[in-house]
Amino acid sequence: MLTNNGYDQYKSNSINTATPEELTMMLYNGLVKFLMQAQSAIDAKNIERANNSIIKAQAIIIEFMTTLDMNYEVSQNLELLYDYMYRQLTQANLKKDNVIVGDVLGMAKELRDAWSQAMKLAKHPAPVQEVIAK
Known part of the structure; x- marks a missing residue:
């Protein structure tokens, strides 16, 4: 139990001290994680776990x-x-369709990667000449 309490405290501190940008990244990572869990559950024919994972992704x-x-x-x-x-x-969720989950997962990963890139650029903006050259 101590491990869970320590981990829960760590998670809570991470969330409470995160910047809005970091919180957004945490949400994107959570979205990707729950969609991957949904895919796994659908493959395993675990309807309840698939349902719960999709509902968490929708939240x-x-x-x-x-x-x-x-x-x-x-x-x-x-x-x-x-x-x-x-x-x-x-x-x-209605059809337990992994193809649809996979499509949404692809979009979620692209959004997460774009957000990650935006965070990097905000921390270390490229000189104007480099941006124009690209």
Whole structure:
């Protein structure tokens, strides 16, 4: 039990001390993790675990949707993408369809990787000449 309490305390401290950018990365990592768990559960014909994993993934997507700042055009585009992902996961959960889960997982990984790259660029912005050259 001590191990769990220590781990839970570590997780809590990690969340409480994280920047908003780091929290977003944690959510993207959680989304990817739950989608991968859903795939595994569907393969194993574990309907309950698949259902729970998909519901957790959908909860993260809802969190992303509700925290968007709609003053930016990119937020409106992300809202449409998140809504699509959510609806696809509803279908995947009803049908226990790994193809749909895999499609959403691919989108989630791309979003996570883009967020990771944005975080790196924000910490170490490239000189204007390098950005223009690319």
